[in-house]
Amino acid sequence: MQTHNLGYPRIGSQRELKKAEELFWAGKISEQDLEDVSLQIKISNWETQKHAGIDWIPVNDFSLYDQVLDLSVLVGAVPERFKKLAAQKSSNELYFAMARGYQKEGFDLKPLEMTKWFDTNYHYLVPEFTKSQTFSLSGDKPFREFEEAQKLGIQAKPVLLGPISYLLLGKEKEEGFSSIDLLDKLLPTYTAILKKLQDLGATWIQIDEPCLALDLTAEVKVKYQEVYQRLHTAFPELKIILANYFDCYGDNLDIALSLPVDALHLDLVRCPSQLDDILAHPALAHQALSLGLVDGRNIWKNNYENSLTYIRKAIEKLGKEKVWLAPSCSLLHTPYDLDLEIQLDPELKDWLSFGKQKLDELQELKEIAILPDAEHSLEYLKQNEQSIAKKALSKKVHNKEVKNALISLKASDFKRKAEFTSRQKIQKEKLQLPLFPTTTIGSFPQTKEVRLLRSKLKKGELSQEQYDAEIEKATTEVIHWQEEIGLDVLVHGEFERNDMVEYFGELLDGFAFTQHGWVQSYGSRCVKPPIIFGDVSRPVDMTVKWSVFAQKIAKRQVKGMLTGPVTILQWSFVRDDQPRSTTAFQIALAIREEVLALEKAGIQIIQIDEPAIREGLPLRKKDWDNYLTWAIEAFRLSSSGVEDQTQVHTHMCYSEFNDIISHIANMDADVITIETSRSEMELLGAFKDFRYPNEIGPGVYDIHSPRVPKKEEIIDLIQKAMTYLPEDNIWINPDCGLKTRQWEETKAALINMVEAAKVLRSQVLDTA
Incomplete structure (x- = not known):
């Protein structure tokens, strides 16, 4: 049984990257200084994961600004307006100009469009495509990082955004074509990336295809089969983990299971039902399953007994050697380390797990699954059960007045007195x-x-x-x-x-705050999401x-x-013991x-x-109406x-x-x-x-x-x-x-x- 991680926070436990970037943009440190800070963050991340016992550690999950922008630069998808600047500036200066715009030295360049990464509060830079788009291998970032990790004795697993998701997440800058039409042009460059990684010694590569969680056209489904068959033919010895997250494979499951990849990652936090669907699927044969058990989007401690249920099911069907344990998605969306929170209420702290602790949870789950009767396994289970039970019974969580206020709401509370006109x-x-x-x-x-x-x-x-x-x-x-x-x-x-x-969470009951619980929103912009642990009310103006x-x-x-109310909900770490809509209405009342x-x-x-x-x-349209109904009502x-x-x-x-x-x-x-x-x-x-x-x-x-x-x-x-x-x-x-x-x-x-x-x-x- 293997453990692996899909990605790790990259801002530094003390936001070192943010500080270095802003100094670089202000002209106060050199490009080499920025690279030195970046390397130290990567080394710290790799060593933390290695110390936690993670078998396969991601590389190329680090980014100076955004992983989608990284791939755009790597494959030479630089918009025409930046070409003249590219001839005069370093690669990092061009990179940041694409992210932030450039308005000096006679240039007035608008940045790439920015939008949300699926249903997260992380923003990515939208690739721009034209009919005559060309691609070429134009950088060395993933190769350099793989070699840096190898020198440290890290068992490294390069991470790449998949070619189809990359194109689907981009934007056509002229009419008359679809970005997916560019696949044949992109694939030679993508193949060159894989070849270079293989030549450097990579044996496993994680290819993220999060668009497999979306409603896809028949054309795109066919493209998935064509592309991954071509990659398998070109690299029969290279092992690929295909990663999807944030929702189920849904009606894309048949496609995913038909692909010639060596392991399939499942987000079992967002879609716990898909494990049974996959284990019962007649196409499941050669692939290993990566079980995304530990929540990469929230900060609550994993319920070991629930996770072990999934692990046991998978082992029974596939055997231990074909079961991998992982977070549900990249840990980019979680804070670094709960141990830094020395001022947090000890009772609440016992319910929580940040990035570093989630690595420990994976290792403990692996040990319990392999040696269920060992003394240390029984102790892990006992401690976990106690934490889960204390949270469920805590008086800090529940407020009868708030619950009664929700019950008492009337239809007129949701409607202005007169129409807009x-x-x-x-x-x-x-x-x-x-x-x-x-x-x-x-x-x-x-x-x-x-x-x-x-x-x-x-x-x-x-x-x-x-x-x-x-x-x-x-x-x-x-x-x-x-x-x-x-x-x-x-x-x-x-x-x-x-x-x-x-600001609002600090003045509302039911919220808690961290000192160092920073997560990246975009570039150097970091936020410290509140923790909604209990019923919400407004004690003061x-x-x-x-x-x-x-x-x-x-x-x-x-x-x-x-x-x-919906933004406060979305940009917080939300309690997981009641529907999100209930929490949203509590905030709305406040x-x-x-x-x-x-x-x-x-x-x-x-x-x-x-x-x-x-x-x-929600990523699937069939789930939209339910969400939009309660969100708009809130x-x-x-x-x-x-x-x-x-x-x-x-x-x-x-x-x-x-x-x-x-x-x-x-x-x-x-x-x-x-x-x-x-x-x-x-x-x-x-x-x-x-x-x-x-x-x-x-x-x-x-x-x-x-x-x-x-x-x-x-x-x-x-x-x-x-x-x-x-x-x-x-x-x-x-x-x-x-x-x-x-x-x-x-x-x-x-x-x-x-x-x-x-x-x-x-x-x-x-x-x-």
């Missing part, structure tokens, strides 16, 4: 906003000085009064600056907030103080800023109380951000208690809306702001075809890049938006919050945005 008239009269009102999504740059204030407060180096005085100063400055440049609806800047989910302060010193309307408190305090515009609605969508529960004159906004980003536009309309937000700039407003096609009735703020510039858009560029994007939407319903705003940006670029971009709005208003008036 009536509310819109009331709100326009009340707010007196101009055509194309300008606003931002909420946060302004969180500088080192602002973060230092929070750190000093936590350490007791600042009193609460001193801290509040500094936050008042920062808020006052940003309110006056917004008024100075002419923004129409202001925000208070959120300087008191650490993270849009963490969360945002009223700073919203009221900002409104008092402002001459224009200031939005109250909240994070919505947000509803805060919305009503803001309204009572005089805030007339309230934004409830839901960027994760689309992210939570938002409406949070937002529907206000009067008609109170304008409710929501924000959603990096989402394809075409398939769910009717559900988005059912949210019934007065204004929705969305990400559209990287896609050149293409996403608005869904809103036009559906005739979306409410107001929309299509994002006019990409905040995930330091690039500053020109005024003319913003005008062009809004003019495109006007071909999709009624001009009376259009707002002008950035794609997302500005927390991660620097002040210099933020100010320049927003000034251009406001000036663009003024030009467009004049043009409309001139033609009226």
Whole structure:
């Protein structure tokens, strides 16, 4: 019986990669310094896995920014606009330009589009393809990392994103072809990669094909058979583990089992039923099974007795030598090490397992399965059973008042008093906003000085009064600056907030927090998800103080800023002892109380951000309606208690809306702001075809890049938006919050945005 890991966190246990990257981007360290930090992280990761007893350790799972971008660079899929830069810059500089854009030395290059990696909060860089696309082996990353691991005595298993999933996850940049048509062009380069790995001594290679968890066309299913037969013919001695995760193989199971691969990985956390389906399948013969038993997406301790049930079934059918044990997916989505959490409640800590501990769980499961009667095996089982039982019985988990509040909900709690058309008239009269009102999504740059204030407060180096005085100063400055440049609806800047989910979780009951529980969201952006361990309730006001302060010193309307229930759910580690929908409604009730408190305090515009609605969508369409029903109801529960004159906004980003536009309309937000700039407003096609009735703020510039858009560029994007939407319903705003940006670029971009709005208003008036 073998153990293996599909991937490991790559930011460093102390976020060393994030810090090194940001210093490199700022020109404060060299490219070699960045490479040195990267190597140390990789070595630490490999040695941790080796020490835990993992038999096959992944390499090429490390990335400076994103694994899909890594493959794009490796196979030479560099968009034409970057070719001139590529001739002048190092490979790392080109790589980061593709990820973040490049605006200096006479260049003005937009980055690749970014979107969510399936239903996770991780973002990947979308490959761009053209009809005449060519591919060529253009780098050495997987080979270099394999050799680095070999030198350390690591039994290394290279990891590659499969060729079909890579193409399906890309985007056609012109009409008249499908990305899957490029397979014949890609395969020679992909084959060259496999050959070089084999020549270096690789015996097992993990090829990730997560698109096997999606609804696939008949054409793509045939392509899977063709491609893997070609790879097997070319490399009959090379052993391949085909990995799918995040859902079942479903109706792709026949295809998967027919492929000439040596092992098939199953995500038994997301789809426990598929093991029985596979073991009973007549095509199961030559393949080993990799059982994804340990949750790679959450932080709860594995229930050994449940996992052993699956292991015993597989052994009975296949024998021990054909059963591999693994996490459900890459551990990229989990924090590094629970041992770092010295301040966590010991009772709660006993229920948890982070990346490093999940490796130990795999090894313990292997030992129990092989030697079930050994003393150490019995002790592992006993300790695990005790932890699971203590969690189930803990009084910290359950709150009768919260449960009763959910039972008491009525249909009217999910519906605004009047329809949108009536509310819109009331709100326009009340707010007196101009055509194309300008606003931002909420946060302004969180500088080192602002973060230092929070750190000093936590350490007791600042009193609460001193801290509040500094936050008042920062808020006052940003309110006056917004008024100075002419923004129409202001925000208070959120300087008191650490993270849009963490901030609220710290003020809600039922949540716990870590010191070092960081996970990567994209590039150098790391988040520290809260842990929802119990019933959720709101003991105190969360945002009223700073919203009221900002409104008092402002001459224009200031939005109250909240994070919505589904996003708080999605971006947390969620309890696994009740349906996610139940937890979502508990959070929604807490947000509803805060919305009503803001309204009572005089805030007339309230934004409830839901960027994760689309992210939570199940991978299979047959499961969509159930999820969307409760997700939209949770938002409406949070937002529907206000009067008609109170304008409710929501924000959603990096989402394809075409398939769910009717559900988005059912949210019934007065204004929705969305990400559209990287896609050149293409996403608005869904809103036009559906005739979306409410107001929309299509994002006019990409905040995930330091690039500053020109005024003319913003005008062009809004003019495109006007071909999709009624001009009376259009707002002008950035794609997302500005927390991660620097002040210099933020100010320049927003000034251009406001000036663009003024030009467009004049043009409309001139033609009226």
